[in-house]
Structure formats: structure tokens, C-alpha cells
Amino acid sequence: MRRRRLGLRPRLLIALLIISAVTLAAAAAALLPPLQDRLRRESARSLEAAAIAARPTFNGAIARSGGIADLRLIALANSLASRTNSRVSVLNFVPEPIYETDPDAVDPLLAIHSTLNAVPPRTVRLERGNVVDLAVPLRGRDHTFVLALRKPLTDVDATVAEVRRAFLKAALAGLLAAVILGLALATTLLRRLDRLRRAALRVTVEGPGAPPPRDDIADEVGDLARAFAAMQDALRRQEEARRAFVATASHELRTPLTSLQGTLELLDEDLAEGRVDVDDAQEQVATARGQLQRLGNLAAELLDLSRLDAGIPLRSEPVELGELSRAVASEFELRAADRDVEIEVVPPIGPCWARGDPTAVARIVRILLDNALRFAPEGRAVLLTAAYHGEHAVLEVADLGPGVPLGDRERIFERFQRGSSTGGEGGFGLGLAIGRELAERLGGTLRLAESDPASPTPGAKFVCELPIELPAGSHEPASEPSPVA
Numbered sequence: 001m002r003r004r005r006l007g008l009r010p011r012l013l014i015a016l017l018i019i020s021a022v023t024l025a026a027a028a029a030a031l032l033p034p035l036q037d038r039l040r041r042e043s044a045r046s047l048e049a050a051a052i053a054a055r056p057t058f059n060g061a062i063a064r065s066g067g068i069a070d071l072r073l074i075a076l077a078n079s080l081a082s083r084t085n086s087r088v089s090v091l092n093f094v095p096e097p098i099y100e101t102d103p104d105a106v107d108p109l110l111a112i113h114s115t116l117n118a119v120p121p122r123t124v125r126l127e128r129g130n131v132v133d134l135a136v137p138l139r140g141r142d143h144t145f146v147l148a149l150r151k152p153l154t155d156v157d158a159t160v161a162e163v164r165r166a167f168l169k170a171a172l173a174g175l176l177a178a179v180i181l182g183l184a185l186a187t188t189l190l191r192r193l194d195r196l197r198r199a200a201l202r203v204t205v206e207g208p209g210a211p212p213p214r215d216d217i218a219d220e221v222g223d224l225a226r227a228f229a230a231m232q233d234a235l236r237r238q239e240e241a242r243r244a245f246v247a248t249a250s251h252e253l254r255t256p257l258t259s260l261q262g263t264l265e266l267l268d269e270d271l272a273e274g275r276v277d278v279d280d281a282q283e284q285v286a287t288a289r290g291q292l293q294r295l296g297n298l299a300a301e302l303l304d305l306s307r308l309d310a311g312i313p314l315r316s317e318p319v320e321l322g323e324l325s326r327a328v329a330s331e332f333e334l335r336a337a338d339r340d341v342e343i344e345v346v347p348p349i350g351p352c353w354a355r356g357d358p359t360a361v362a363r364i365v366r367i368l369l370d371n372a373l374r375f376a377p378e379g380r381a382v383l384l385t386a387a388y389h390g391e392h393a394v395l396e397v398a399d400l401g402p403g404v405p406l407g408d409r410e411r412i413f414e415r416f417q418r419g420s421s422t423g424g425e426g427g428f429g430l431g432l433a434i435g436r437e438l439a440e441r442l443g444g445t446l447r448l449a450e451s452d453p454a455s456p457t458p459g460a461k462f463v464c465e466l467p468i469e470l471p472a473g474s475h476e477p478a479s480e481p482s483p484v485a
Contacts, residue, residue, distance in 0.1 A: 004250070009186040009187070010184075011337075012182060012186040013182050013183060013186060014180065016177065016179070016182040017182075019032070019401060020175055021175065023234075024174065029352045031164065031167070032160065032164055032249055035158070035163060035190060036160045037467050038157065039131075039156045039160065040127070040153055040156050041161060043132070043153055043155070043156055044125060044151075046084075046087060046151075047084050047132060047134055047149060047151050048123065048125055048134055048136075049117065050083060050135060050148075051084075051123075051134055051136045052079065052123065054076065054147075055136055057076055058138050058147055059138055059139045061073045061076055063139075067279045076398060077089075077090055080149075081201070082104065082148065082378060083151075085153060085155065086151030086152075087149065087150045087151070088125045088147070088148045089146075089147075089148040089149075090145060090146070090147055091145065092145050092146075092443070113424075121137035122137065123137065130152055130156075130157065131151070131152055131153065132153060132274075133148070133179065134149040134150075134151075135147070136149075144363040155282075160368050186283055192215055192221045192222075193211050195215070195225075196213055196215075196221075196224065199212065199228065199232075200209075200228070203232060203235075204250050208232055208238075208239050209239075210237035213225045213228060214229075253298070256291030256294050257291075258290070258293055259287060259288070259367050260288050260292070263287070263288045267284060267374075298458045299393070301434060302401065302430070304363065304438075305430060308441070314356070314438075314441055315356065315358070316355055316361075316440060317355070317356075317357075318355060318470060318471040319350050319356050319358050319361050320352065320353055320384045321386035321393055322348045322351060322353040323363070324358065324361060325365060325384050325385075325386050325388075325395065327362075327363075327371065328366055329345050330364040331366070331367075332369050332370075333411055334374060339378060340378040340379055341373060341377075341379075341411070342381045342449035343369065343373075343382050344381045344382065344384065345384045345385075346383060346384065346385040347384075347386075348385075348386050348387050348388075349387075352386045352387060352388060352468060353391055353393065353468060353470050353471065354393035354465045354467065354468060355466065355468065356442040356466050356467075360438045360468070361442070362442075363393070363435075363438060364439060364446065365395060365397070366430040367432065367434060367435040367465075368395075368397035368435065368462050368464070369397060370430060371432065372397050372398075372460075375399055375401030375402060375460070376399040377401060377405075380399075380400045382397065383397070384396070384397055385397075386400075389465070392444070392466060392467065392470050393466050393467070394463060394464065394465050394466075395463075395464040395466070396449075396461060396464075397461070397462050398412050398459060398460070398461040398462075398477075399459050400459040402458075403451055403459055403460050404448060404457040404460050410413050412448075413432050413446070414429075414433055415429065415430060415433040417429045417433075423443070435464070438482045442466055443466070444465045444467060445464070445465050446462065446463070446465075447462070447463055447465075448462055448463075449461040449462070461481040
């Protein structure tokens with residue numbers, strides 16, 4: 001049995017909580033320990049700065065009092081002690097005990113000794129644990145006095161503890177806000193994803209015609225919803241094209257098959273009865289041949305389509321378009337004569353070379369000529385031109401038929417789509433789609449040239465552009481323009 005994993009919502013919340021907790025822990029580790037050390041240093045420096053700033057005042061008081069603790073000196077000491085939150089002493093001698101029971105009293109004595117023994121006397125600051133001792137030399141008449149300050153750093157510990165408590169409260173509030181926002185975001189995200197899931201299930205049940213999902217928010221999920229709707233629209237068009245193709249193919253297959261069946265039955269009856277009318281039999285055979293040709297064309301187009309979808313690689317070699325145009329045009333001479341239409345091949349000034357697969361290029365020309373012969377009026381010519389145009393080798397097939405309506409100019413290049421004004425001459429809706437895909441796989445294009453709507457017979461001109469590639473040892477094409485129909 002497949003074990004059910006956690007849903008997306010709890011996983012998003014857990015991931016968000018872990019990220020928030022790790023971020024807050026890293027911030028606390030980077031902030032709190034350095035903060036305590038920095039506050040200790042700042043407190044010691046502040047004490048030293050206050051003592052040094054007060055030194056001139058103490059020097060003046062000592063000079064006036066003659067080194068005796070008068071009221072002014074006592075007031076200065078009390079004021080400094082109040083401002084710095086420390087114990088202040090003014091010393092005019094240095095005790096040198098042989099034994100000291102209070103180890104904490106050693107550091108101030110060392111500071112005082114260091115201050116008096118330095119030449120000249122200097123300020124000494126000693127820090128140990130939560131206490132900072134400071135000895136500042138004062139100037140007297142006979143010898144140097146010392147301003148001694150001792151300050152406990154418990155206020156620093158209290159400040160750090162307060163900051164730690166505030167940081168913890170802020171971290172808890174941040175985690176709670178992260179949970180609330182994450183829950184809201186996950187709920188909104190999952191609701192939108194659930195709409196996509198239901199839309200996909202509707203497509204499974206109802207087909208591409210199911211209502212597409214709507215999501216107008218400009219983010220990744222919105223892009224996914226719009227891509228899903230575009231895919232659904234493409235599937236719907238393909239389904240409509242498939243149904244149209246099935247209907248068209250059914251009609252196109254039913255007609256020749258019914259005709260073939262009736263022709264063979266009549267011939268069988270005539271042969272069984274021994275009364276064969278040769279002229280009638282030949283006419284029936286010609287009809288059957290025409291229907292077989294239609295079936296052959298459909299089979300060839302379906303085979304070309306399957307090869308394109310299979311991605312069978314095409315050759316890439318120099319192809320001379322003028323000679324290829326003449327060879328392919330000769331294949332349509334009988335059909336053109338039956339319709340009283342002439343295929344006029346306009347020769348290029350010189351060889352016209354393109355890069356491509358000769359078989360694929362010939363197939364494109366056959367598709368364009370077949371399409372032109374369907375709509376060319378009797379007694380008018382179909383022009384087939386090969387020439388250089390800019391940086392491309394160009395094949396053009398033009399007829400003087402009814403042309404292509406503006407709304408069908410791109411539609412006719414889609415699979416299983418036929419023009420709206422075929423007049424019964426349309427094929428299976430595959431030829432031009434196959435021709436364009438072949439041209440694009442050869443690195444070129446197949447398009448319908450712009451026509452003049454004011455012309456009484458605008459006709460249609462299809463243009464196939466292919467890359468130029470000259471055979472080895474040849475020269476560049478002539479720079480002068482070639483005739484283009």
C-alpha cells in the first residue's frame with residue numbers, strides 16, 4: 001500500500017517555520033554575544049572619558065585645597081560617582097600591604113601603582129569580570145595624586161538580558177506572523193491549484209470543450225492557469241480539426257469506394273453474362289482510376305504527415321530549383337491539359353541553388369501545383385518561378401483563380417483545414433500544412449503573398465523561401481535582380 005505523504009500545506013508551513021527559526025537563531029547568535037562585549041567596552045570607555053574630562057576640575061580643587069579633602073573636592077567626587085554610577089576615590093598615597101584578604105582589592109592597587117610609577121604618569125584601566133577599575137593621575141604640589149574609579153558592569157548584563165527578552169518576544173511574534181502569513185499564502189495557493197486540478201479532471205471527463213480555468217493574477221500559478229487554458233484551446237481546435245477531418249475523410253473515402261464498388265459490380269455482371277461493351281468498360285475503368293488516384297493522394301498525404309510527426313531527418317544539400325521545377329511541372333502536364341490549363345515555368349537567368357532535401361522540395365512544389373490546378377480557371381496559365389530574392393532562393397506558384405479570402409490566409413496552413421470558398425475543389429486540408437512544415441524543417445518558410453483586392457482576378461501566389469547554398473566550386477549568384485513573377 002502506498003504511504004500517504006504530508007500535504008503541500010503542512011510542508012509549506014514546516015518549511016517556513018524552519019527557515020524563520022534558523023534565520024532568527026542566526027540573527028541572535030550574530031547579535032547578542034557581540035552586543036554584550038561591545039556594551040562592556042563602551043561602558044569602560046565612557047567611564048574613562050568622564051574621568052579624564054573631570055581631571056582639570058579635580059586638579060584645580062587639589063591645588064586650592066593643598067591636597068586636603070575639602071568640601072569642594074568631596075562634592076566633585078560625589079558628582080562624578082553619581083554621573084558614572086561608580087565608586088570614586090581620590091588618593092594621595094599608595095598603600096603597599098604585605099597580605100590582602102580581599103583579592104578584588106589587588107586590581108585597584110595595581111592600577112594605582114602603574115599610574116604613579118609611569119614616567120610621565122598615565123591613565124590605567126583594568127577590566128576583570130563584571131568590574132572595571134580606572135586610575136587617572138592628578139597633579140599636586142609635591143607629588144602625584146590618583147583619581148580611582150571602580151564601576152560594576154551589572155547594568156550591562158541587565159541591558160543585554162533586556163535585549164535578549166525583547167528579541168525573544170520579537171522572534172515569537174515573527175514566528176506567529178510567519179505562521180499566519182504562511183497559512184494564508186498556502187491556503188490561497190492551494191485553492192488556486194485545486195481549481196487547476198478540477199479543470200484538468202473536467203477535461204478528462206468532458207473533453208477539451210470543458211470550461212477553461214480563469215486566474216488573472218500575474219504570478220507563476222496564474223501563468224500556469226493561462227498556459228493550461230491555451231493548451232485546452234489548442235486541444236479543442238485539434239479536436240475540431242480531427243472531427244472535421246474524420247467527416248471529410250469519411251466523405252472523401254465513401255465516394256470513391258462506393259464508385260469503385262459499383263463499377264466492379266457492373267463489370268462483374270457484364271463479364272458473367274458475356275456481354276461486354278468495350279467503350280463502356282473503358283469509361284468505367286477510367287472512373288475507377290480517378291477514384292483510386294484520390295485514395296492514393298489521401299494515403300500519400302497521411303504518410304507525409306506521419307513522417308513529419310515522427311521527426312524523420314531530412315537531407316541538406318544543394319538543390320537546383322530551376323531544373324527541379326521543370327521536372328515536377330512535367331508530372332502535371334496531362335492533368336493540366338485535361339483542365340485546359342497551361343503550367344508555365346519561368347526559367348531563372350542562371351542556376352538557382354538552395355539548401356534542402358530534393359525530395360522534400362519536390363513535394364512542396366507538387367503540393368503548390370496541385371493546389372493551383374484545383375482553382376486555376378480554364379484557358380489561363382499557372383506560373384512556376386524559381387529565382388534569387390535577397391538572401392533566399394525563392395519558388396513561387398501563382399494562379400489566376402478566385403484567390404484566398406482574408407480570413408482564410410492563415411487557416412489554410414493548418415492541418416485538416418480547407419478554405420471557405422473551395423467550390424468543391426478542396427482536398428483533405430493537409431497539403432499546405434505539410435508544405436509549410438516541410439519548408440520550416442528545411443530552414444525556410446511557405447507563405448501566401450499579399451494580393452491586390454482591387455484586381456478583378458486577384459488569384460493566389462504562394463511563396464516558398466529556402467536558404468541559399470551553392471555547390472562546391474561554384475561562384476556567388478549574380479547581383480543583378482532575377483525576374484520574379
